[in-house]
Amino acid sequence: MDRFCRKVGYLRVSVTDRCDFRCTYCMAEKMQFLPRRDLLSLEELDRLCSAFIDLGVTKLRVTGGEPLVRRDVMQFFRRLSRHLDSGALRELTLTTNGSQLARHAADLAACGVRRVNVSLDTLNPEKFASLTRRGQLAPVLEGIRAARDAGLRVKINTVALKGFTEEELFPLVDWCGAEGHDLTFIEVMPMGQSAVEERLDQFWPLSDLRARLAMRYSLTDMAETTGGPARYVRLAETGQKIGFITPLSHSFCESCNRVRLSCTGELFTCLGQEGSSDLRGVLRESDDAAALKTAIRAGIGLKPAGHDFDYSRQTVAGAMRRTMNHTGG
Ligand code: SAM
Ligand code: SF4
Numbered sequence: 001m002d003r004f005c006r007k008v009g010y011l012r013v014s015v016t017d018r019c020d021f022r023c024t025y026c027m028a029e030k031m032q033f034l035p036r037r038d039l040l041s042l043e044e045l046d047r048l049c050s051a052f053i054d055l056g057v058t059k060l061r062v063t064g065g066e067p068l069v070r071r072d073v074m075q076f077f078r079r080l081s082r083h084l085d086s087g088a089l090r091e092l093t094l095t096t097n098g099s100q101l102a103r104h105a106a107d108l109a110a111c112g113v114r115r116v117n118v119s120l121d122t123l124n125p126e127k128f129a130s131l132t133r134r135g136q137l138a139p140v141l142e143g144i145r146a147a148r149d150a151g152l153r154v155k156i157n158t159v160a161l162k163g164f165t166e167e168e169l170f171p172l173v174d175w176c177g178a179e180g181h182d183l184t185f186i187e188v189m190p191m192g193q194s195a196v197e198e199r200l201d202q203f204w205p206l207s208d209l210r211a212r213l214a215m216r217y218s219l220t221d222m223a224e225t226t227g228g229p230a231r232y233v234r235l236a237e238t239g240q241k242i243g244f245i246t247p248l249s250h251s252f253c254e255s256c257n258r259v260r261l262s263c264t265g266e267l268f269t270c271l272g273q274e275g276s277s278d279l280r281g282v283l284r285e286s287d288d289a290a291a292l293k294t295a296i297r298a299g300i301g302l303k304p305a306g307h308d309f310d311y312s313r314q315t316v317a318g319a320m321r322r323t324m325n326h327t328g329g
Helices: 042-054 073-086 101-110 125-132 137-149 165-179 195-202 206-216 280-285 289-301
Strands: 010-014 059-063 091-096 115-119 153-160 182-187 219-221 231-235 241-245 258-261 266-268 276-278
Touching: 010 042, 042 059, 042 073, 042 258, 042 280, 042 289, 059 073, 073 091, 073 101, 101 115, 101 137, 115 137, 125 137, 137 153, 153 165, 165 182, 165 206, 182 206, 206 219, 206 241, 266 289, 276 280, 276 289, 280 289
Parallel strands: 010 059, 010 258, 059 091, 091 115, 115 153, 153 182, 182 241
Antiparallel strands: 219 231, 231 241, 258 266, 266 276
């Protein structure tokens, strides 16, 4: 419980800052990644996650960077699955760019993963290659199919980008409808080295995206929330549920239930604030689980009221130099 009486039950863990893509809204083309010695070992990650679970975390999402490019990441999933077996953890899930999903989907399902979020901004192979700077669409689609075949529920996450997503909108909605995938749109957040210069140009408010969607479909607001930041609409024509995450045009911090752990053991209690607590030091100082839990409690106690992202007045406020791959999106 934080000082604003928000129950923190959801941990997102970045297992690496590395990635095989360089999405334009996430990373610089020439990324300097962290030295490997700075990264937590899989055993350290497991100790940390287990301490969070002991303290009441019931939902854990593995992310990055690209989590599936970390060597032996499946060992980590396998170990974490004991917390599903014991009932302490209700959900173990991951966010991935899908490039390596085809070879891991069945193992993920065997570890108790039931849902995956796959980031996909276009179904056009050329545009995909250009937006991700080095990614290929075909293996991602193959990964999504493999996930579905393995019984995993797939949610597609699409970042709304001005001058880009307008054309991708209907193909993505139609494809998700036909394939039975949930779809959520996310406003681009001002994170990363060039956040201030580039993100304002990239920002396409979801109110505009929604208006475009309404040109073709009848939208009905749904009362349902999952306790997270998404708000949902139902498309009358297809019955599809579409989510909107609007960190810029609308704040949802008062009900925020999540914290993030970076791959170096920093605890970030807000995606949009600089403050963090170092858990790696405590972890490497001793094997004492009690000391670790005290440090986690202290970190949670510092969770701020909310973020300050704001693109109004044609400037970017609250921008973060930290990139999304470091914090874990
Ligand atoms: N590599 C994996 C992936 O792309 O799904 C997991 C990590 S990625 C950082 C997690 C999510 O953050 C992705 O859905 C990505 O689209 C999103 N993301 C990255 N940079 C963003 C930004 N500046 N604003 C909003 N979302 C962003
Ligand atoms: Fe990699 Fe995901 Fe960032 Fe794209 S959004 S560069 S796939 S970490």
